[in-house]
Amino acid sequence: MHQLTLAEIARALAAKQFSAEELSRDLLARIRQLDPQLNSFITVTEDLALEQAKAADSRRAAGETGTLLGAPIAHKDLFCTQGIRTSCGSKMLDNFQAPYNATVVEKLAAAGTVTLGKLNMDEFAMGSSNESSFYGAVKNPWNLERVPGGSSGGSAAAVAARLVPAATGTDTGGSIRQPAALTNLTGLKPTYGRVSRWGMIAYASSLDQGGPIARTAEDCALLLQAMAGFDTKDSTSVEQPLDDYLAALSQPLAGLRIGLPKEYFSAGLDARIAEKVMAVVEELKKLGATVKDISLPNMQHAIPAYYVIAPAEASSNLSRFDGVRFGYRCENPVNLEDLYKRSRGEGFGAEVKRRIMVGTYALSAGYYDAYYLKAQKIRRLIKNDFVAAFNEVDVILGPTTPNPAWKLGEKTNDPVSAYLEDIYTITANLAGIPGLSMPAGFVDGLPVGVQLLAPYFQESRLLNVAHQYQQVSDWHQRAPEGF
Numbered sequence: 001m002h003q004l005t006l007a008e009i010a011r012a013l014a015a016k017q018f019s020a021e022e023l024s025r026d027l028l029a030r031i032r033q034l035d036p037q038l039n040s041f042i043t044v045t046e047d048l049a050l051e052q053a054k055a056a057d058s059r060r061a062a063g064e065t066g067t068l069l070g071a072p073i074a075h076k077d078l079f080c081t082q083g084i085r086t087s088c089g090s091k092m093l094d095n096f097q098a099p100y101n102a103t104v105v106e107k108l109a110a111a112g113t114v115t116l117g118k119l120n121m122d123e124f125a126m127g128s129s130n131e132s133s134f135y136g137a138v139k140n141p142w143n144l145e146r147v148p149g150g151s152s153g154g155s156a157a158a159v160a161a162r163l164v165p166a167a168t169g170t171d172t173g174g175s176i177r178q179p180a181a182l183t184n185l186t187g188l189k190p191t192y193g194r195v196s197r198w199g200m201i202a203y204a205s206s207l208d209q210g211g212p213i214a215r216t217a218e219d220c221a222l223l224l225q226a227m228a229g230f231d232t233k234d235s236t237s238v239e240q241p242l243d244d245y246l247a248a249l250s251q252p253l254a255g256l257r258i259g260l261p262k263e264y265f266s267a268g269l270d271a272r273i274a275e276k277v278m279a280v281v282e283e284l285k286k287l288g289a290t291v292k293d294i295s296l297p298n299m300q301h302a303i304p305a306y307y308v309i310a311p312a313e314a315s316s317n318l319s320r321f322d323g324v325r326f327g328y329r330c331e332n333p334v335n336l337e338d339l340y341k342r343s344r345g346e347g348f349g350a351e352v353k354r355r356i357m358v359g360t361y362a363l364s365a366g367y368y369d370a371y372y373l374k375a376q377k378i379r380r381l382i383k384n385d386f387v388a389a390f391n392e393v394d395v396i397l398g399p400t401t402p403n404p405a406w407k408l409g410e411k412t413n414d415p416v417s418a419y420l421e422d423i424y425t426i427t428a429n430l431a432g433i434p435g436l437s438m439p440a441g442f443v444d445g446l447p448v449g450v451q452l453l454a455p456y457f458q459e460s461r462l463l464n465v466a467h468q469y470q471q472v473s474d475w476h477q478r479a480p481e482g483f
């Protein structure tokens with residue numbers, strides 16, 4: 001049962017091959033048995049899962065037929081879940097039980113999904129390796145000595161290891177696409193504003209976006225259909241009708257114009273990954289696509305701009321964690337200042353503190369113009385590059401990451417080298433456009449991802465291209481040994 005995709009589960013449940021309760025019990029047993037090797041779950045919600053699974057079975061018995069009715073999923077631990085710990089991977093929120101559900105959680109529950117638990121992640125989503133989590137690093141099921149990527153590393157590891165067929169993630173600078181690439185999965189970062197951020201613990205509010213991580217584009221389409229949509233509770237959510245993502249999958253690719261940006265195939269890219277990416281391009285050509293070389297000239301400024309803007313917003317967002325209103329409070333504070341200082345000093349980990357300091361500095365009087373304002377101007381130039389490129393091509397294609405998964409601990413003392421792994425993903429967040437990563441093969445037994453980018457609100461195009469590629473390739477069907 002654990003080998004099935006969401007689409008296959010939907011068919012099997014409809015055909016009464018097994019019940020949602022049987023499926024959930026099977027997966028919960030797998031989590032108990034296998035997750036100690038991976039550490040992908042922070043909380044397993046067994047009681048809730050069985051209750052939701054039984055409810056889904058009753059709804060089906062009463063004649064309901066939704067595709068996600070009884071489908072097991074798990075949420076990244078920054079989506080608020082009512083009455084359930086929502087830690088954001090931090091000691092700061094280790095004792096926090098959300099008093100309400102995030103819109104994404106609410107919508108997926110209404111569609112009949114079964115929540116198996118909450119997934120490990122980099123602390124406050126700051127990281128690309130899942131090593132900054134208060135709950136310990138997550139291991140990559142393809143090689144237990146390697147990182148699964150981050151910050152949605154728990155989501156990626158759990159889905160890749162077939163502990164759950166799909167999961168939610170969030171992507172501020174690559175946190176859905178990069179772990180998907182490093183674990184042989186398909187992950188979609190929707191257009192900024194497509195999925196509600198209400199109840200998603202904020203990191204960098206102008207960049208954060210929730211989305212699905214699954215094995216196939218088809219499953220991502222199923223999840224996006226349920227997750228996306230306008231939400232009056234999120235002022236940045238956009239009132240625009242949803243496409244029929246499932247229907248879009250079967251569009252033929254004849255005439256599709258693919259742009260290959262020269263900056264995506266530059267010096268820092270592992271040549272073996274470049275080869276895999278170009279092999280995908282050849283397959284897409286066979287399906288009728290045409291290819292054009294393009295340029296995104298401001299890409300080289302993306303990392304410095306992102307690592308000013310994201311920490312600046314984080315320093316503001318994280319000021320709410322003061323030991324008074326939420327989460328961790330230090331013992332025996334002598335006065336208010338001591339309470340603030342020690343609660344924050346003891347509650348946050350090293351990477352989070354680093355970013356709060358960088359962000360506070362970038363926003364401080366006298367430096368604002370030199371850093372934050374300049375970064376915002378670069379952001380506009382990056383957006384303009386994409387808008388210009390999409391006048392000539394329908395999708396942009398390149399590698400998701402410059403390297404395959406690295407060894408646990410390898411970059412701990414060199415944060416900038418980890419920041420550099422985001423080079424191909426962060427531009428989509430800065431511009432707000434949608435991006436998808438899908439499996440493109442293996443280098444030394446480690447998965448490699450190819451990234452597709454499209455104009456605003458064209459998630460259906462990304463899912464369509466990925467699905468068509470997955471009809472003629474089988475990388476996405478490969479499972480890591482032992483899982």
Ligand SMILES: NC(=O)C[C@H](N)C(=O)O
Pocket residue numbers: 125126127128150151170171172173174175176310422
């Ligand atoms: N959150 C993300 O999208 C990951 C990115 N590496 C960051 O640390 O900001």
